[in-house]
Amino acid sequence: MSTSKLRWLGLAVIGLAVSLIIVDTTIVNVAIPSIVDDLGLGSTQVQWVQESYTLVFAALLIPFGALGDRIGRRRILILGVTVFTAASVLAGIAPSGELLIAARVLQGVGGAMVLPGTLSLINAMFRGRDRTTAFAVWGSIIGGMAAVGPLLGGWLITDFSWRWAFGINVPFGILVVVGALLTLDESRSERPPARFDLLGALLVVIASGTLVFALIEGRTLGWWAAADVPAVAGWSWPFEVSPTPWLLVAAAVSGVAFIAWERRRRRHGRxxxxxxxxxxxxxxxxxxxxxxxxxxxxxxxxxxxxxxxxNVLGYDALQAGLLLISLAVGSFLATGAVSGLARKLSPVGILRLGIALELAGVLGLAITLSTDSSWVQLSALLFAYGLGIGLASSQVTNVVLADIPVDQGGQASGTQSTARQIGSALGIAILGTVLFGTLQADLDGRLDGLDASARDQAVTVVTQSAGAAIPALRADPATAAVGDQAAESFTVAASASAYGAAAFLALALAASTSLRSRSRSGGRGASGAGDADGTGVAGTAAAAPRPPAVDAVPDGPSA
Known part of the structure; x- marks a missing residue:
């Protein structure tokens, strides 16, 4: 088989590895009700089943990216998939909530090994326009699989068991390991190995871990005043101030300490x-x-x-997953569009187009959401949104890594993946706060005619259940009116969250304007990254000595 064909088969293997870890971040959401019924989880355990994976995943991306540069990116990817697959087996057979959470933590460790390695391998394997297409495939998988997860989970849970939401990872994990051994060459930094920066790794884990934890748990623990702080081994939180500000301070202090430590090592040539x-x-x-x-x-x-x-339209888990498939279809179709667009637009131009499509889709949702929204209307807007995700997710990676030397690809891609994960956690924290805060305030106003006790009880039940109480309220004639008002309030809250998402996407579009393209992908940009480039920025070279561009670095073993 030709080297070119083998590279594209290798990309398929990388895509399957990415799919495993991305699907796992969303598939659990639809499995939670079944897990609660089967294992009898409490509310705190439910949160940690969902969030322990994300927390560990985000905290370890940079260290494992750097480790992959040293010991081999294919090696760390295979090890990560192996750990992830073994953890999936443990999750699938877990007899208790505690063991399930432990398995999810181990899954996060494996996932953190996999993701930076996939980007580094692509960065080393492909050049020019092929790299643009390869990053487009990677980005579309990220966006599309986030939508496929709920559909896959809904099907497995409906027809089989929640345990298969984890068990399905096993055959695919084995396939990735075998495929990686057959199609991927080893790739590592060409620089001589040096002593690993253990203190730097510890500081970055503390910084990213405490930040992500605070962002995820802030709404529950309280952003300032202590709210629902659970006791740990009989010890209760003794302060009126929530743990959240302390965690944010710890994140800031350890982040500053990490930068200072890295600069010190740099000055001493380490x-x-x-x-x-x-x-x-x-x-x-x-x-x-x-x-x-x-x-x-x-x-x-x-x-x-x-x-x-x-909770409002009455879809079951499988129907909700089917609706989100329109987003996945749009994301995957964007992959095919990238090659054609790359002849006319630079990666930065494609990135801006993707963000603009996302912004249009989210704004459309914010404006049109109602309690009788049709499936066709929602699908069309999600399709446009998915097109944007496919274009933006692929090209932002292409832009970030465009001028990075191959031997620093793992560290750079780990940084980019960490930025994505922290952004995701922040988005869930902020938009979740907007959703539930708006829901509580709007429903309280709508139920103004009820006595204070009944109104407070209704608002509390609807908000604390994340809207899950709405279908039962609407089905009972005695509470149907309250249920209808709750559905309207939840719609208002969802619309407010969509407006919030649109505001962030508009901010991203504005920030991208500082990235000026030197040439279209059809030519060779000043950065020397060949056809895929055009993302260089005038004045970068004047700001600091510029590292060699990717095409200027000799191909490693994987090339």
């Missing part, structure tokens, strides 16, 4: 976990900012919509 000089490259620094803001808008609205369509 290896660093993250080469800070990369942030002097405009495409990398601004691209990471845009990536975080895009994820903030994207994943936030994907958190809101499934709740709304199931």
């Amino acid at each position: 290896s660093t976990l993250l080469p800070l000089e990369l942030f002097s490259i405009r495409t990398f620094s601004v691209g990471n900012l845009v990536s975080a803001i895009i994820s903030l808008g994207e994943l936030g609205i994907l958190f809101v919509l499934p709740l709304w369509v199931q």
Whole structure:
């Protein structure tokens, strides 16, 4: 088989590896009710089944990206898939909530090994227009699989068991390991190995872990005043101030300490976990900012919509998943469009087009959401949104890594993936707060005619159940009027969240204007990245010494 064909087969293997870890972030959402019934989970355990994976995943991306550069990106990917698959087996057979949460933590470790390696391998395997297409495939998988997860989960849970939501990872994990051994060459940094920066790794784990934890749990624990703080081993939180501000302070302090430590190592000529000089490259620094803001808008609205369509429109888990398929179709079709667009637009231009399509789709949802919204209307808007996700997700990666040397690809891609994950956590935290805060305030106003006790009880039940109480309220003639008002309030809240997502996407579009293209993809940009480039920015070279462009670095073993 020719080297060219083998590379594209390798991309298919990489795509399957990405699919495993992305689907797992969304498939659990529709499995939670069945898990609660089977294992008898409490509310705190329910949160951690969903969030422990994201927390560990985000905290370990940069260290594992750097480790992959040192010991081999294919090796760390295979190890990650193996850990992830083994953890999926443990999750599928878990007899208790505690063991299920432990398995989810282990899944997060495996996922953090996989994602940076996939980007680094693509960055090393492909050149020119092929790289543009390969990143488009990667980005479309990210967006599309986030929508496929609820559909797959709905089907497995409806026809089989929630345990198969984890068990299905096993055959695909084995396929990825075998495929990686057959189609992917090893790729690692060409620089001599140096002592691993353990303190830097610890600091970045603390910084990202405490930040993501605070963003996820802030609404529950309280953003300032202590609210629902659970006791740990009989010990209760003794302060009036919530743990959230302390966690944010810890994140800031450890983040500053990490930067100071990395600079100190750099001054003494020692290896660093993250080469800070990369942030002097405009495409990398601004691209990471845009990536975080895009994820903030994207994943936030994907958190809101499934709740709304199931609790207000009455869809079951499978129907909700089918609705989101229109988003996945749009995302995957964007892959085919990238090659044609790359002849006329630079990666930055395609990125802006993608963000604009996302913005149009979300604004359409914000304006038109109602308690009688049709499936066709929602599908059309989600399709446009999916097209935008496919274009933006692929090209933001292309922009961020355009001027990064191959031997620093793991560290750079780990940084970009961490930016995405932090953006996602922030989006869920902010848009979730908008959703439930608006729901509570609007419903309280609509039920003004009820006595205070009944009104408070209704508002509390609807809000704390995330709207899950609405179908039962509407089905009971005695509470049908309250249920109808709750459905209207939930719709208003979902619309407010969509407007919030649109605001973040507009901010990302504005931020992308500082990324000026030097040439279209058909020519060779100043950065030297061949056909895929055109993302260089005038003045970058003047800001700091510019690292060699990707095409200027000799191909490693995977090339």
